[in-house]
Amino acid sequence: MTATIAHPAEEPLRLTSLASVLEGARMLALRSWHPERCDVYHCAQRAWRAQNVPVPFAAVTYQLRRLVEGGQLLEFSDTEGRTRGQVAELFAAARDHVWRQYQISQGSPPSPLRAAVTAIPGSALAAIA
Numbered sequence: 001m002t003a004t005i006a007h008p009a010e011e012p013l014r015l016t017s018l019a020s021v022l023e024g025a026r027m028l029a030l031r032s033w034h035p036e037r038c039d040v041y042h043c044a045q046r047a048w049r050a051q052n053v054p055v056p057f058a059a060v061t062y063q064l065r066r067l068v069e070g071g072q073l074l075e076f077s078d079t080e081g082r083t084r085g086q087v088a089e090l091f092a093a094a095r096d097h098v099w100r101q102y103q104i105s106q107g108s109p110p111s112p113l114r115a116a117v118t119a120i121p122g123s124a125l126a127a128i129a
Contacts, residue, residue, distance in 0.1 A: 001106040015102035017053035018127045019095050021060055024051055026091035040064065040087060063094040
């Protein structure tokens with residue numbers, strides 16, 4: 001008997017929560033990111049704590065690292081000339097991937113994300129987005 005172990009970020013029951021955390025981090029990055037005071041990890045951790053959802057922080061960072069060359073989030077954050085918009089785009093790309101995985105797990109084809117993010121079940125982000 002062979003068991004498959006999925007990364008926590010890929011569990012269907014947690015995908016909406018993970019997408020919600022990543023969206024919260026995107027909004028924090030737009031408001032608070034600064035290369036000397038608030039790096040990518042800080043935005044992610046603040047959003048993760050604020051959402052208070054059953055998603056391991058490692059699942060959040062896993063989604064971000066898979067998008068950055070070599071998985072080096074601090075190097076990405078510290079790159080000279082990096083902007084808040086670019087950091088927010090990283091969180092948005094991770095959120096988009098997670099949302100597509102959720103839709104696939106539900107048996108529905110991926111749809112445009114802008115409308116989908118505001119429809120994440122149980123998301124407090126609908127009022128903010």
